[in-house]
Amino acid sequence: xxxxxxxxxxxxxxxxxxxxxxxxxxxxxxxxxxxxxxxxxxxxxxxxxxxxxxxxxxxxxxxxxxxxxxxxxxxxxxxxxxxxxxxx
Amino acid sequence: xxxxxxxxxxxxxxxxxxxxxxxxxxxxxxxxxxxxxxxxxxxxxxxxxxxxxxxxxxxxxxxxxxxxxxxxxxxxxxxxxxxxxxxxxxxxxxxxxxxxxxxxxxxxxxxxxxxxxxxxxxxxxxxxxxxxxxxxxxxxxxxxxxxxxxxxxxxxxxxxxxxxxxxxxxxxxxxxxxxxxxxxxxxxxxxxxxxxxxxxxxxxxxxxxxxxxxxxxxxxxxxxxxxxxxxxxxxxxxxxxxxxxxxxxxxxxxxxxxxxxxxxxxxxxxxxxxxxxxxxxxxxxxxxxxxxxxxxxxxxxxxxxxxxxxxxxxxxxxxxxxxxxxxxxxxxxxxxxxxxxxxxxxxxxxxxxxxxxxxxxxxxxxxxxxxxxxxxxxxxxxxxxxxxxxxxxxxxxxxxxxxxxxxxxxxxxxxxxxxxxxxxxxxxxxxxxxxxxxxxxxxxxxxxxx
Numbered sequence: 328x329x330x331x332x333x334x335x336x337x338x339x340x341x342x343x344x345x346x347x348x349x350x351x352x353x354x355x356x357x358x359x360x361x362x363x364x365x366x367x368x369x370x371x372x373x374x375x376x377x378x379x380x381x382x383x384x385x386x387x388x389x390x391x392x393x394x395x396x397x398x399x400x401x402x403x404x405x406x407x408x409x410x411x412x413x414x415x
Numbered sequence: 416x417x418x419x420x421x422x423x424x425x426x427x428x429x430x431x432x433x434x435x436x437x438x439x440x441x442x443x444x445x446x447x448x449x450x451x452x453x454x455x456x457x458x459x460x461x462x463x464x465x466x467x468x469x470x471x472x473x474x475x476x477x478x479x480x481x482x483x484x485x486x487x488x489x490x491x492x493x494x495x496x497x498x499x500x501x502x503x504x505x506x507x508x509x510x511x512x513x514x515x516x517x518x519x520x521x522x523x524x525x526x527x528x529x530x531x532x533x534x535x536x537x538x539x540x541x542x543x544x545x546x547x548x549x550x551x552x553x554x555x556x557x558x559x560x561x562x563x564x565x566x567x568x569x570x571x572x573x574x575x576x577x578x579x580x581x582x583x584x585x586x587x588x589x590x591x592x593x594x595x596x597x598x599x600x601x602x603x604x605x606x607x608x609x610x611x612x613x614x615x616x617x618x619x620x621x622x623x624x625x626x627x628x629x630x631x632x633x634x635x636x637x638x639x640x641x642x643x644x645x646x647x648x649x650x651x652x653x654x655x656x657x658x659x660x661x662x663x664x665x666x667x668x669x670x671x672x673x674x675x676x677x678x679x680x681x682x683x684x685x686x687x688x689x690x691x692x693x694x695x696x697x698x699x700x701x702x703x704x705x706x707x708x709x710x711x712x713x714x715x716x717x718x719x720x721x722x723x724x725x726x727x728x729x730x731x732x733x734x735x736x737x738x739x740x741x742x743x744x745x746x747x748x749x750x751x752x753x754x755x756x757x758x759x760x761x762x763x764x765x766x767x768x769x770x771x772x773x774x775x776x777x778x779x780x781x782x783x784x785x786x787x788x789x790x791x792x793x794x795x796x797x798x799x800x801x802x803x804x805x806x807x808x809x810x811x812x813x814x815x816x817x818x819x820x821x822x823x824x825x826x827x828x829x830x831x832x833x834x835x836x837x838x839x840x841x842x843x844x845x846x847x848x849x850x851x852x853x854x855x856x857x858x859x860x861x862x863x864x865x
Binding site for chain 2: 347348352355356358359360361362370371372373374375376377378379380381382384387390391392393396397398399
């Protein structure tokens with residue numbers, strides 16, 4: 328039994344995992360609203376919560392690009408926001 | 416179970432009712448649901464395993480869940496799985512959300528019960544972080560997520576704003592104000608239609624009482640004009656009634672809403688698919704009548720499939736008539752609700768050039784005007800030159816506004832489905848998801864055109 332609460336990585340920084348949360352919920356819990364660079368001057372962000380708008384797509388190591396609002400958060404997950412590769 | 420007698424997509428009340436009805440007639444059913452627990456956004460189940468307060472299920476939902484449990488092993492539930500497409504050979508492609516991998520299911524018939532999708536008034540600034548759909552905010556509130564901003568403004572139009580404001584107030588995080596563009600609580604002949612649905616009336620009055628008790632201003636006739644600023648420090652501009660003066664509210668978060676529409680974007684049409692698969696729609700996915708009507712709608716969709724199979728129970732006609740009556744009643748109630756919340760949004764001719772229409776690629780009203788000059792081009796040109804309805808949301812968020820703009824300019828409605836049609840994948844799906852070996856039948860053999 329470890330006293331340390333489970334976490335996942337958001338852009339390299341640990342964020343607490345709450346059971347039943349999606350990645351988006353866990354990020355909002357941690358106060359993260361801006362999910363990094365989007366197209367042009369636009370930012371990535373949580374919007375519809377249901378996978379419709381695709382505005383909260385993040386990069387999860389091992390999973391690829393997924394909707395933060397639909398993807399259950401798992402301890403140890405490595406999540407990056409924005410479009411660092413600039414390929415889209 | 417990769418080849419059941421029937422597939423049901425969507426585990427809300429309509430989907431579960433359809434699954435129960437099919438299973439009760441002896442069919443094996445695979446119920447596929449995108450979320451981690453059954454129940455739509457209204458009937459979200461408790462017991463996701465979370466420590467956070469989740470919403471208790473309604474009696475209606477508990478009854479339905481018990482009915483499903485009583486049907487033994489005939490219904491198999493597959494959670495965290497979303498519909499991606501149906502190919503010409505009758506292969507259903509689904510995406511496992513937790514693994515981000517696509518697998519194949521087969522069934523000779525399917526029910527789509529994917530619920531409703533929220534509509535949002537496109538206002539300048541709606542693309543900013545901190546601005547979200549009311550339904551998106553509701554998911555956070557119901558999930559027990561503490562909001563990262565004290566001041567929350569709900570704006571737009573529709574009963575959901577009232578319900579959400581009351582839920583927030585009860586959860587101890589009252590919104591600063593509700594800016595409801597319509598005037599639902601005025602005396603209006605349309606309101607008489609609500610007498611047929613006293614449960615809706617009671618619900619609305621109960622919400623209003625909560626807002627009054629918590630001191631939340633519910634401003635009718637207040638139309639949001641724009642949102643500006645930075646995350647956490649947003650400025651909501653609005654007009655109250657006919658007063659031309661622009662008023663302002665500070666907000667950390669803003670939720671927008673403008674009613675609901677069937678969540679049928681890109682789905683294969685109801686009826687006989689080219690692959691031979693029989694398809695029915697149910698619940699809000701077919702017609703937005705709310706959760707109370709969804710159960711009757713789900714059962715009717717199942718009966719339609721069963722009758723095509725030649726499995727019509729002796730009492731089927733009587734039961735179908737009963738469910739049709741329920742739908743008719745809710746249709747009349749919804750019509751009344753729609754006219755009570757009727758809202759005049761600004762005419763497209765007055766939309767400012769900087770208003771973002773396409774949230775995916777940041778395409779603005781000015782960009783659309785530039786494509787239109789001097790004539791209204793074909794849907795293909797709107798898409799390929801204008802790059803509208805071409806982003807990752809596949810037109811879900813801009814199609815309605817773009818069509819409205821074009822129709823206004825032409826003086827005739829721009830044809831529905833001209834900018835978006837039926838095509839799959841219905842969601843952006845990474846090619847790698849198709850390459851991963853997933854279901855029993857394995858991965859799809861080819862990558863579909865997008």
